[in-house]
């Protein structure tokens with residue numbers, strides 16, 4: 295395989311990380327918490343799609359929509375039951391709760407769906423096309439296209455719509471946002487809903503590329519996407535996008551040219567170096583402001 | 586004159602700190618009422634309690650005769666009770682116009698354009714800077730933005746927490762001119778100030794707060810003339 299091949303497949307993997315990282319970063323930006331259960335929502339989304347599409351032969355598009363709906367509801371319920379009661383609690387308590395929710399989801403999956411890997415059928419034909427001598431699989435293209443589309447829609451939503459602007463206001467100052475008449479609880483719910491819906495899409499794309507589905511499928515991509523979000527600047531939407539793509543590319547090139555075994559170590563090593571130089575991440579928001 | 590706001594015997598605590606100890610007062614339609622008092626007297630705590638950000642253990646707060654005890658802060662804004670908080674708290678990452686749009690969050694979209702024009706007429710400076718990021722405005726401009734943002738909600742009662750804080754004398758005059766002109770146009774205003782001189786000069790009525798209690802009340806003129814007030818707050 296050529297360098298370009300590795301680059302394109304890295305971009306595709308990075309697109310999946312970016313979609314997951316968007317969920318991390320939006321929730322962090324607004325609720326100021328790290329939702330470590332986010333990776334497991336990906337896994338749930340992948341299972342739903344697996345059952346709908348592979349098992350019961352539902353139309354692939356509808357299967358994805360169904361997975362998104364389930365994950366959206368799941369995200370809202372998790373926020374209501376686990377995080378909302380802790381709104382005023384110390385962040386360590388929230389963090390531990392999030393880790394607890396993560397294990398809960400994995401164990402429920404184990405209970406319902408067992409640890410036997412499910413073989414996930416890709417939602418689009420497992421074929422490739424040749425672009426100027428470069429062989430690219432459909433799923434690779436799909437991941438990149440979907441990621442860019444999500445990014446455009448999300449950016450427009452945040453910058454142009456009333457609800458999107460309210461989300462930015464809540465992320466900056468909850469008290470002041472309430473004084474504008476913004477319902478902070480609803481805004482936080484919407485953020486979880488969007489993040490979880492995106493997680494479902496990420497789950498489907500991930501399992502279409504790596505078809506081995508188990509209850510822990512979401513863990514590693516979840517951690518890597520979290521890394522990507524920090525890499526790009528946690529809380530920043532363009533940062534999550536950039537961080538995800540870069541992480542995927544670095545991981546793939548490290549696998550190709552250095553070693554498959556230590557590729558993850560290389561990825562995290564790069565992260566540490568970037569954070570030493572730019573502690574707020576690549577596109578981290580400047581916190582300086584005039585008073 | 587119809588009574589708009591009635592605060593009756595509220596007690597507010599921060600953990601074990603008893604910050605407000607049985608305060609009562611009212612605001613009537615078209616009035617400027619001011620609460621004055623030294624640092625830590627409980628002025629901001631009182632306004633935050635009326636806004637629903639803090640809750641009173643006792644007594645009641647009624648707005649147009651309806652209790653606010655169980656109303657969420659954002660619903661209180663929808664009812665027309667709007668606060669400009671201490672320190673302005675504008676959204677520093679959003680543009681001037683976006684800040685103003687947030688102020689109108691409780692309003693139907695159809696009226697936002699007209700409200701924007703009204704606010705820009707009152708604060709032409711904001712219009713010049715409509716696309717500037719809030720955090721880069723000067724202190725005076727931020728205060729104008731905070732007031733303009735509150736007016737976007739079409740308040741029936743607007744509460745201002747120390748609008749003159751940290752401003753140069755000429756800007757203080759400007760802000761008080763705006764308060765007077767709002768008053769002339771029929772607005773009802775609850776004004777919290779440490780600048781007692783300026784506040785008493787514009788106020789119809791005033792209450793003096795000390796360590797969580799109302800220790801004196803009267804018309805603005807009466808208090809301006811009072812020896813006690815002169816000694817304690819006017820530096821005479």
Ligand SMILES: Nc1ncnc2c1ncn2[C@@H]1O[C@H](COP(=O)(O)OP(=O)(O)OP(=O)(O)O)[C@@H](O)[C@H]1O
Pocket residue numbers: 599602604622623624625626627628629630631671779
């Ligand atoms: N978050 C808080 N936690 C604990 N105590 C508080 C808190 N906020 C205010 N207090 C206390 O409550 C009392 C009243 O404070 P408040 O902010 O209402 O005073 P203020 O009259 O607005 O003063 P200033 O003019 O300085 O703004 C003070 O003794 C203050 O220390």
Ligand SMILES: [Mg+2]
Pocket residue numbers: 628629630671746747
């Ligand atoms: Mg105060």
